[in-house]
Amino acid sequence: MSAEPNTQQELAYLVIEARKPEAWSRFCQHTLGLAAPLRNGDRSLGWQIDNAAQRLVVKPGRSDDLLALGLAFSNPEALDRRLRRLQLRGVAVQAGDDAICAARRVQRLFWLHDPDGNRVELVQGLARAELPFQSPHFERGFNTAPQGFGHVALVSQNLLDMEHFYVDALGFGVSERLSTRVGPIDVRGIFLHTNRRHHSLALFRLPTKKRLHHFMLEANELGDVGRAHDRALAQGVPLSLGLGQHPQPDGTFSFYATTPSGFDYEIGWGGQAIDPMLWRERSATRTSAWGHKPHWRLQLRMALAWLGSLLPRPRARAQPPQLLDKQNSHVAR
Numbered sequence: 001m002s003a004e005p006n007t008q009q010e011l012a013y014l015v016i017e018a019r020k021p022e023a024w025s026r027f028c029q030h031t032l033g034l035a036a037p038l039r040n041g042d043r044s045l046g047w048q049i050d051n052a053a054q055r056l057v058v059k060p061g062r063s064d065d066l067l068a069l070g071l072a073f074s075n076p077e078a079l080d081r082r083l084r085r086l087q088l089r090g091v092a093v094q095a096g097d098d099a100i101c102a103a104r105r106v107q108r109l110f111w112l113h114d115p116d117g118n119r120v121e122l123v124q125g126l127a128r129a130e131l132p133f134q135s136p137h138f139e140r141g142f143n144t145a146p147q148g149f150g151h152v153a154l155v156s157q158n159l160l161d162m163e164h165f166y167v168d169a170l171g172f173g174v175s176e177r178l179s180t181r182v183g184p185i186d187v188r189g190i191f192l193h194t195n196r197r198h199h200s201l202a203l204f205r206l207p208t209k210k211r212l213h214h215f216m217l218e219a220n221e222l223g224d225v226g227r228a229h230d231r232a233l234a235q236g237v238p239l240s241l242g243l244g245q246h247p248q249p250d251g252t253f254s255f256y257a258t259t260p261s262g263f264d265y266e267i268g269w270g271g272q273a274i275d276p277m278l279w280r281e282r283s284a285t286r287t288s289a290w291g292h293k294p295h296w297r298l299q300l301r302m303a304l305a306w307l308g309s310l311l312p313r314p315r316a317r318a319q320p321p322q323l324l325d326k327q328n329s330h331v332a333r
Helices: 021-031 076-088 098-104 159-169 222-234 296-310
Strands: 009-018 045-047 056-060 065-073 106-113 119-126 151-155 173-182 185-193 201-205 212-218 239-245 253-258 264-269 282-284
Touching: 009 021, 009 119, 009 151, 021 045, 021 056, 021 222, 065 076, 065 106, 065 151, 076 106, 076 119, 098 106, 159 173, 159 185, 159 201, 222 239, 222 253, 222 264, 239 296
Parallel strands: 009 056, 065 119, 151 201, 173 282, 212 264
Antiparallel strands: 009 065, 045 056, 106 119, 151 212, 173 185, 185 201, 239 253, 253 264
């Protein structure tokens, strides 16, 4: 499965619903080394990681999980083309009002849901930060331009429909497919690109409850990854995977640790760029070339998730993208 070549969009931001926003404030300041956040009208907090006003957004709520993904288009015409294609496919797209545009700090916003019910926001005109990005921990910043926010990995039991949605409806391409085992757990994954970053979105079939598996920020300096790892250890942040390197063609050197909401964050460096116009999907049977040794907490968490998956439960039916409701949907023409 392949999408039309598309280099005019990027993963713009991640919105998290958190029970304890104050814990996220401490985490972002002391662990990630980010400056004080912007305070938005919907009570969300927005952190700057580059020249955009905000890319990591946390809003008070109960789920401690994904609230929305933002997909930004480089110009109004690119967004309009995507909206027309969604309309032709019969996918319901809602126009965001002035309040949500202000909270996300964008000029235009339209939203829809993927087959798992995750909210995806299509935006254009990201507000620029008033000051250049500065961090005591990441002095050379993060690798974002022009590839956007690092990447986001979602958990889904519905990989086929999710792949169809992100590839056919939103124009992503398949970089790699993963098939491996972690102990007794059969793991399947799909890595999707939307520009030169090897993957901006990953989809994993895992027996875990959260929709968000992890997000990744890619440092511009190799040493910043090691220092972030040491900082996590010193602050007592629970590690999930130790330092290691993903196999080529990704090749990212990274580690994983736990956020205040219980899903993971990854700090990486050195991910290889691809040419989305010429790329042909590949297959993988391992997630690490070396390292990434799992911590006992992760092993215990996965063991409990696997045991829970063996218990009988009502069969849930994934909801396909809603058909277009012309009375309540608004699509640019």
